[in-house]
Amino acid sequence: MSRYAVYAASVVLSLLAAAWLLVDTDALFLLVPAAAVALLGTVDLLQTRSTLRRNYPVLAHFRFGLESIGPEMRQYFIEADTAEVPYSREQRALVYQRAKSINDVRPFGSLQDVYGVDYEWINHSMRPSEHRSHDFRIRIGADAAQPYDASVFNISAMSFGSLSPNAIRALNAGARRGGFYHDTGEGSISPYHREHGGDLVWEIGSGYFGCRDAQGRFDPARFARAAVDPQVRMIELKLSQGAKPGHGGVLPAAKVSAEIAATRGVPMGEDCVSPAWHSAFDTPRGLLDFVAQLRELSGGKPTGFKLAIGHPWEWFGIAKAMQETDVLPDFIVVDGAEGGTGAAPAEFIDHVGVPMHEALMLVHNTLVGLGLRDRIRIGAAGRITSAFDIARTLAMGADWCNAARGFMFAIGCIQAQSCHTDRCPTGLATQDASRWRKLDVPDKAARVAQFHQNTLKALRDLLCAAGLEHPGQLGPEHILRRVSPTEVRSLAALYRFLEPGDLLGDTVPDHAVFRSYWREARSDAFAPPPRMRARADSKSL
Secondary structure, eight states: OGGGHHHHHHHHHHHHHHHHHTTOGGGHHHHHHHHHHHHHHHHHHHOOSOHHHHHSTTHHHHHHHHHHTHHHHIIIIISOTTOOSSSOHHHHHHHHHHHTTOOOOOOSSOSSOTTSTTOEEEOOOSSOOOOOOOOOEEEEOTTSSSOEEEESEEEOOOOBTTBOHHHHHHHHHHHHHHTOOEEOOTTOOOHHHHSSOOOEEEEEOTTOTTSBOTTSOBOHHHHHHHHTOTTEEEEEEESOOTTSTTOOEEEOGGGOOHHHHHHHTOOTTSOEEEOSSOSSOSSHHHHHHHHHHHHHHTTSOOEEEEEOOOSHHHHHHHHHHHHHHOOOOSEEEEEOTTOOOSOOOHHHHHHSSOOHHHHHHHHHHHHHHTTOGGGSEEEEESSOOSHHHHHHHHHTTOSEEEESHHHHHHTTOOOOOOGGGTOOTTSSSOOOHHHHTTSOHHHHHHHHHHHHHHHHHHHHHHHHHTTOSSGGGOOGGGEEEEEETTEEEEHHHHSOOOOTTTTTSSSOOSOHHHHHHTTTOOSSOOOOOHHHHHHHHHHHO
């Protein structure tokens, strides 16, 4: 049968070549490849793990080979320039151009379908403004002992261990050159973060890496020693991340190198575990007390937390604890479900957590409704690469934006999506020294700074076109979205935005989420409303 044709032909050629070899040694050039194919086919027939290989000896491997390069074939030859999977070719090209400071203008017209549903734009003014500076800053922790004037665009959390030494070096050197901050990720502060002296935001996760005792609990003394370093500008407590909220992590023992062990404060030869929850607190009030403790131990540096929104009543419990105790974080970073990571279960990366837009507006609205918005800054992260992405996010309630994958593109990421394999082709997401040593730190650091600078220049131009002076003036009325082929709405009309004090009275605003969960949220427990617990109890009977 035809499915055995290649195998049969290789066997016949092997026999003929063997006979020919008896009279002419040149037959060896035919015998070796033919015998190799025949051997492969024989193994396919005898093995039992793959039915496909038994039914299609040799031929099955062509199928496996084509399947293995399918993502690359689609990415380079099939996908549309605007197909976001997860980032479009157009988005990646813009980052590459701005990182290299080469021409990023476009000819002939937009590739966007301006009459397609979800197309967005910012309206321009008949009287554009003029603003030369693009160094837009926001003060975080105005009442703290050591406030920080952050750029409106910064490097989001990526840990040493997930990223290579040279990737960390390039990002931090670029942040130093451009005057913006570099979030350490929960893997703590490595020597590579310190080498170039760029501003750091130290992220503290549930594993308390860099500030833990032998049992994995938070160690105040060890935290204080590291936190007072002048290079550490803010402290960020990570509650959850967008790509896999509610899910812990394990760095297998085999990957815990001496450097990673020293950086994280964990033993070599053992799995490095990030629990799914914190051991330092278990209630909303406990969370705020822990934030206050971190602020005090750091010498008064701005301290806040990062979270991906999940159950709204849990966030409402935190907000009620703020209102009742007046213990406030200096900032909150909202991470959207569209965020990336080195590795996450498929169901988590696709179907767990609230996307950034809705999560950001819920946090913003809650703080506005409690009259706390002017005392707490909000950062946001979730697939941000362009100045318009920043403008839209600020218009929806953020004070600044963070990006991780955008800055990875700036230092050479090609979206190979092999971050979890330790075989990153560009030396970014790997601990394989033969790969990461090829990454040239000075060149990539320049690209990081240039991507940041050119993106903020584009943001300045957008603001001037809209007649504005500073990103803080952006509001939901400035961003328009097509909701059907014949209907357009501003974000102010599409979404319900609360007014200051709306949550302070006895009447709950006419907003579906607040109406459903606000009254029953508790500041003393991360617990579902009583009616939900009752429903769960009835189903368990």
